[in-house]
Amino acid sequence: MDATAESNLESGLHGESGAPKIQERLQKRHLARIEDVERRKETKKSQSVAEEKGDYFSSAFNSERACIEELLSSCSGADRAAVTQKLDEATAKILLLQKFLNDSILFLTQYELRQAQAALQKLQTTLAETREEALPKKKFAFRARTKAADKASAQASAAPPPDAGTPADSGVTKVDRAPVSKQCGFSNINSEFLTKTAEEIQNQDLLLTHLTNCKVRLYGSPNTLHLKHIDSCEIRCGPVSTSVFIDHCRNSTLVFPCQQLRTHNTTNTQVYLHVTSRAIVEDCRGVSFAPFSWSYPTLDEDFSVSGLDRERNNWSQVDDFNWLAAGTPSPNWSVIPEGDRKTTWEP
Incomplete structure (x- = not known):
């Protein structure tokens, strides 16, 4: 071994810088193993x-x-x-x-x-x-008897369903008082303006079904809201204390706060939403979302009745049960661009 090689060997084994570096590498490796075990x-x-x-x-x-x-x-x-x-x-x-x-x-x-x-x-x-x-039709039968008594006519002995379809003295439209379904709501109506007050829907299960080209205003806080077979409608509802279920809706605009939203078989529909959990879509296409923006005089009171958290709105957090590809957005729903959102609503 020549002098240079011997000198290098001595430096590697006993030099001032060689040993600490080896020691440092061994220490780092040991710490990395410990961290890996802890992880x-x-x-x-x-x-x-x-x-x-x-x-x-x-x-x-x-x-x-x-x-x-x-x-x-x-x-x-x-x-x-x-x-x-x-x-x-x-x-x-x-x-x-x-x-x-x-x-x-x-x-x-x-x-x-x-x-x-x-x-x-x-x-x-x-x-x-x-x-x-x-509890079939208790509410509507009571109204029918009241209207018959007010009219004091032969209609007092009429069956509740036909009489429930007559206009009320308060001026509420015929369709507002005559839902076909036994549940509180509206059914089988075309091209009408429909409304219900807080007194009518508070804590009720609402069913809207087979509506076409209608505008619906629901003031108050219902327990649940079911929308089925809705076509070309605009439906606005006060805070729903639990769930909204949508099935077979198309070409419509829906506006409501709720705790849970589940949407099936729906196409080309805009949803202005306040939801405290995550919204769910299934078998849907062309559904778009924006934050709830409707306001009316008793909205604050209805939010209090519903128990919903106004500070928690997951309107853009949507789970598509037909699209579980991680990291890739679902093509079945989208967010409405800010410039295209409705921020003011006519009465």
Whole structure:
């Protein structure tokens, strides 16, 4: 070995700079291994926590759902007072179950969320059907008798449905007082201006179905809102305390705040939305969203009645159940450009 090589070897083994550098590299490698082990532990711990939360959610959700279903089934054959109490209790339980779901969204998988949303929709539908069957037309029959008494004519003995279609003394239009459906709402109407007051819809389940070229104004805070077979309509509604369900809607403009929105089979429709959870679309095309911008004199009061959080609006956070490609926006919905949004609304 020549003198130069020997000198280099000595420098590498015993030099002032060589040993510290090796020591530093070994130390960094050791720290990196420790950090990697800690990351793996944290990841495993997070997965375990998420699984535990998911298991708890599934167990608690299904237990409460079974309780609500049993409560609704017990309405059959009960007297009117008992049915009313049971329906009120079921409504309150569904509200709490909806809140439980909203609070659990962050750790639920898409499949778990979809299953829970479908179960809640089924509960809402069962609640509406049970109310319709157990408490049929009480509200409208009462109005019909009042109008007949006011007229003091032979119409007093007429059947409630035909008489309910006569104009009220208050000047409310005929269509406003004569929904075909047993639920509170409107059905099978073409080219009409329709309205309901807060007194009529407060805490009610609203059903609007088979409406064409209509303008609808719903003031107040309903419990749920169901829109089915809507064509070329403009529908505005006050704060809905729980869910809005849309099915087979096209060429329309919809305006409402709600806790949950689920939209099916809808095309070329604009939605001006305030929603405190994430909106859901399924089997839809050309649906576009903008923030809720309608205002009317009692809106603040109706928001208070609904219990919705005015500071929390997820109008642009939409889940498309037909488009689960991560990182790629769904082509089935879009955000309405600011310049194209309606900010003022005629009465």
